[in-house]
Amino acid sequence: MQLTARHQEYWSKNLRITALLLGIWFFVTFVVVFFARDLTFNFFGWPFSFWVAAQGALVVYCLIIWYYARYMNKLDIEYGVDEGEE
């Protein structure tokens, strides 16, 4: 299949959103964990870093997946590569 300019555009948008979300994923997981010992201020009773590992990061993960699915669905429709109603 010959890739058109539109396909390229679609693909680069896909890569951009993936990279952005992966950056967020990396930040809440590894950057926050790396500085866990310093981030122990009181957050509604939890030390902040403990709360992030127990709940905060998980919420962010869910948001990442939700946003990606929504964004890609819209993009698929916009570029006419969606699968349609199943």
Add this chain to the structure above:
Amino acid sequence: MSMFGSENQSQSDFKKGLNKVYTWYTGGFVAFVIVVAILEQMGLPRNWIGYLFLAATVLLYAGIGVMSRTNDAAEYYVAGRRVPAMYNGMATGADWMSAASFIGMAGTLYLTGYGGLAFILGWTGGYCLVALFLAPYLRKFGQFTIPDFLGARYEGNLPRLIGVFAAILCSFTYVVAQIYGVGLITTRLTGLAFEVGIFAGLAGILVCSFLGGMRAVTWTQVAQYVILIIAYLLPVVWLSVKHTGVPVPQAVYGYTLEKVTAKEELLLKDPKELEVRAIFKARSDAAVEKLKDVPASMAADKAAAVKKVDDLKAANGPVADIQAAEKALAGLPVDEVAAKAAYTAARTSNAAKSAPPIRHAQPFPGKDEAAQDISRKNFMALVFCLMIGTAALPHILDALLHGTLGA
């Protein structure tokens, strides 16, 4: 022919049917538990409760397997791709709460505090990788498994073989743990020997998977999700109400954690605790001394044990005491290798008991900066490996096993 969707049925009818089935199912589960509770009050023996639960589970799986029997490959592998999103989410949730997390996670978190959160982060974060890198491309390529995808994308059997090898490697490590869990549960519920219990559990899984494929697995997972979420939430909400008066543990357990931290502070300074730790420290030091000259220590131990027996006999001590002393004498290590192992074990276990307790909420405990850095590196490496591992798992190939194993 089946309640889980026949060929020419609209998606909304299908969904309505599903809602009905699972509402009845949840009601049935609650009723079953209540009936068993009443029977228990009336004096039903313990092991019979186990048999009842096991029989109900196997019947449920077999029933779902039979009802979603299929010959079509697309149906078999990906449930015909017509599983409504909500139900797919429940099935994935059941995946997450598999045997390992259900049996082991609460205990791990209780024991290790912050360190145990690596598992939570890793397993959940892995789903991000699946969503961003694997699932969309598998779907777009219309492939059922990663090896199939690799074969289609890179056109050849070598990539496919590599994929198969990697999939088997990942699944094997994971499935071993899960099967161990299945064996434990079957053994606990039925009183069968562990070796037999494993095969009984596996037989149930195989029957269900082979009959209905991915479709049966998806529907059993939804069935499991209902049970698991009730079993998870009920005790925790109960505890939360007892301790804080608020039935939303997620929102308030920070305050309980604060209390635990305050208690730990007391425990660290408690004079009796310090005394006990000093005793363990002394024992550990004694073991270190013995290790310096193993043959001499062995002789000294033996002399001490013999003397104790003789003293007791001379003083006409109680028979039980004499027997205990003789047993201790007979139990002394016979050669140098065994003695060395025994002293080393005594040194390590006593040293561990003499260390101050780990604080639950403290990240990366360690006695100095270097030890803490190592602990942090270990934590991050564990999180990373768990994420990659999770991302490798939920592909369809082992989801076949994965789903039904999640009990």
